[in-house]
Amino acid sequence: MTHPMNSAAAICGLGITAMGRVYRDADDLAAEAVYLAIEDAGLKKSDIDGLLINAGVGNAVSIPLHISLGLQELNVLTFMQGYGSSAGQMIQYAAMAVANGLANYIVCVFADAPLLEGQRTGAAYAGGGRRNAMGSLYPLYGFAGALPMYALAAQRHMDLYGTTQEHFAEIAIGQRKWAAMNPAATKREPLDLAGYNASPWVVEPFHVLDCCLVSNGGVAVIVTSAERARDMKQPPVYVRGFAQAHGHDAGMSNQDAAIHTPAARSAPRALTMADAKLSDVTQCQIYDCYTYTVIVTLEDYGFCKKGEGGQFIADGKLSPGGALPTNTGGGELSSYYMWGMTPVAEAVIQGRGQGGARQAKNDLILVSGNGGVLNYHATLVLSPEAA
Amino acid sequence: MTKSPSWLPAPDDSNLPFFEGAKEGRLRLQRCNDCSAWMFPVRVRCQSCGSTNVKWADASGRGTVYTHARLQREYHPRHSGRLPLVMVQVDLEEGVRVNTNLIDCDPEKVKAGMSVQVAIEHSPSGEAVVVFRPA
Ligand SMILES: [Zn+2]
Numbered sequence: 001m002t003h004p005m006n007s008a009a010a011i012c013g014l015g016i017t018a019m020g021r022v023y024r025d026a027d028d029l030a031a032e033a034v035y036l037a038i039e040d041a042g043l044k045k046s047d048i049d050g051l052l053i054n055a056g057v058g059n060a061v062s063i064p065l066h067i068s069l070g071l072q073e074l075n076v077l078t079f080m081q082g083y084g085s086s087a088g089q090m091i092q093y094a095a096m097a098v099a100n101g102l103a104n105y106i107v108c109v110f111a112d113a114p115l116l117e118g119q120r121t122g123a124a125y126a127g128g129g130r131r132n133a134m135g136s137l138y139p140l141y142g143f144a145g146a147l148p149m150y151a152l153a154a155q156r157h158m159d160l161y162g163t164t165q166e167h168f169a170e171i172a173i174g175q176r177k178w179a180a181m182n183p184a185a186t187k188r189e190p191l192d193l194a195g196y197n198a199s200p201w202v203v204e205p206f207h208v209l210d211c212c213l214v215s216n217g218g219v220a221v222i223v224t225s226a227e228r229a230r231d232m233k234q235p236p237v238y239v240r241g242f243a244q245a246h247g248h249d250a251g252m253s254n255q256d257a258a259i260h261t262p263a264a265r266s267a268p269r270a271l272t273m274a275d276a277k278l279s280d281v282t283q284c285q286i287y288d289c290y291t292y293t294v295i296v297t298l299e300d301y302g303f304c305k306k307g308e309g310g311q312f313i314a315d316g317k318l319s320p321g322g323a324l325p326t327n328t329g330g331g332e333l334s335s336y337y338m339w340g341m342t343p344v345a346e347a348v349i350q351g352r353g354q355g356g357a358r359q360a361k362n363d364l365i366l367v368s369g370n371g372g373v374l375n376y377h378a379t380l381v382l383s384p385e386a387a
Numbered sequence: 388m389t390k391s392p393s394w395l396p397a398p399d400d401s402n403l404p405f406f407e408g409a410k411e412g413r414l415r416l417q418r419c420n421d422c423s424a425w426m427f428p429v430r431v432r433c434q435s436c437g438s439t440n441v442k443w444a445d446a447s448g449r450g451t452v453y454t455h456a457r458l459q460r461e462y463h464p465r466h467s468g469r470l471p472l473v474m475v476q477v478d479l480e481e482g483v484r485v486n487t488n489l490i491d492c493d494p495e496k497v498k499a500g501m502s503v504q505v506a507i508e509h510s511p512s513g514e515a516v517v518v519f520r521p522a
Contacts, residue, residue, distance in 0.1 A: 123458075132429050133398045133406060140394060140409075140465045140516060142458035142474050152476055156454035159499040201459035204471060251427050253478035258454055279415055312464045 001274045007386035009095035010229035010236040013041025015221030019336035020186050022115050022216040026060035030111035031068050033218030042220050042233030043105060050076030050103035052094055052349045054086035056112025056339055057125060075103040083371025084287055088338030088378025092242045094223035095139050099200040104224060110341040142297035147211060151203040153258035156293035158205060164222045165359050169196040171291040172209045172333055174319035179330025182342060186213055186387030187334040207261030210291040212332035219341035226386055237351035241274025241381035248375045261374040263300035268377035275387060278302050282361040283350060284326040285343035287370040297368050323362060325360035340369030391511035394397045401429050404443035409515035414448040414505045417441050425481035448505030450479040477503055477519055491520040
């Protein structure tokens with residue numbers, strides 16, 4: 001029996017602002033993304049009756065956005081936070097809301113502006129001051145922000161399974177090939193292994209090029225019922241299935257949290273809702289805050305056995321022309337970093353068949369969102385076809 | 388002579404036993420009096436059973452490397468001249484995972500599973516900093 005939420009909702013609008021060193025308030029970037037999405041969907045502002053808001057590291061967008069937007073009569077409005085899983089989460093809650101008549105057109109928006117004029121990129125995500133003596137130990141040890149934690153996780157995968165630096169390089173290089181075909185991508189110049197190896201170390205085993213970009217910008221999507229989406233300006237991208245899974249080692253040593261992530265519990269349930277198998281997936285948009293995140297997520301999603309992710313991707317199957325096109329816009333590593341909205345936005349473009357030179361087979365698109373240090377996970381299964 | 392600037396704010400009531408222990412070369416952690424679970428960093432309530440009956444106790448200071456990485460960019464005076472600084476997560480015998488540094492080791496030879504033990508470093512202003520070294 002088909003799950004009642006399988007194809008009950010669809011994405012009908014997408015708005016993406018300029019990305020990168022765009023020195024504007026996050027609230028204004030969010031507002032622009034919303035207006036772009038409304039125009040893209042062929043809607044009027046007065047059609048919008050729901051707004052879900054997620055802010056990035058700058059945490060500068062919240063409920064007052066609806067005042068900036070002049071959205072004075074809303075039936076759904078809240079601020080949400082699940083870090084990198086937020087975008088997927090917002091779409092899930094919006095899908096359930098429109099399917100149950102709470103609202104007709106719900107905008108899900110993310111915006112962030114961590115880059116300040118004259119400041120180094122790395123400073124944006126380095127993590128703020130810590131007040132107490134215990135927390136103040138961390139910078140002494142080199143622990144600042146998420147980056148070292150992901151580097152530590154990646155090194156454990158190398159130690160346990162023989163995953164190599166070249167495997168991480170393949171992710172960075174393969175995604176750059178996709179980015180070259182994406183006019184909106186920040187980094188489009190070709191990258192080879194020598195270029196990857198020449199990239200400075202940050203926290204070894206991560207070079208700069210193992211890490212996502214830092215971007216100012218905003219992305220909004222509009223979720224409506226499948227019925228409404230059918231006859232709109234844009235081809236509908238149906239929400240076929242979704243799930244979330246969250247967890248944390250909580251400072252206890254009984255969890256192998258660097259290797260086994262909540263993604264493993266999320267994807268099977270999303271696929272079950274979609275009445276699909278992993279082998280039905282024709283492309284992936286995998287949250288790629290770091291190169292390792294792609295490898296561990298593909299493993300946890302079941303594309304290969306645990307530990308074999310490096311070998312799995314080594315033949316270039318994620319790259320243009322490969323068997324499993326993944327992060328076809330260049331991902332967070334090469335296009336732009338809008339947390340979970342980066343994979344979501346590319347999935348919408350691909351689901352509509354608007355990928356141009358980089359368009360990949362789009363029958364079934366698996367989308368991941370990941371937050372914290374492999375802690376918070378959301379999966380979406382999207383498709384141009386309803387169930 | 389000018390006093391070196393402190394690297395750490397003064398400990399408060401919540402974490403004073405940790406820093407007092409470190410001064411004496413001991414690793415002190417919180418432990419639940421009801422279910423015996425250890426915890427790190429500072430908690431008000433036991434994560435395992437919910438009890439607030441939490442006391443400080445001496446830990447073994449022994450553990451294994453869960454994973455490791457090498458800091459290659461310095462941004463704190465302590466990093467100066469020490470790159471690559473070996474960052475580790477240590478799984479203590481007590482069942483908690485601690486983010487720290489491994490000293491007195493060849494960075495290229497550190498491996499997950501390696502046995503380590505607690506060590507104490509002193510900052511220029513005399514603060515005790517808990518680190519680990521190969522056992
Ligand atoms: Zn307890």
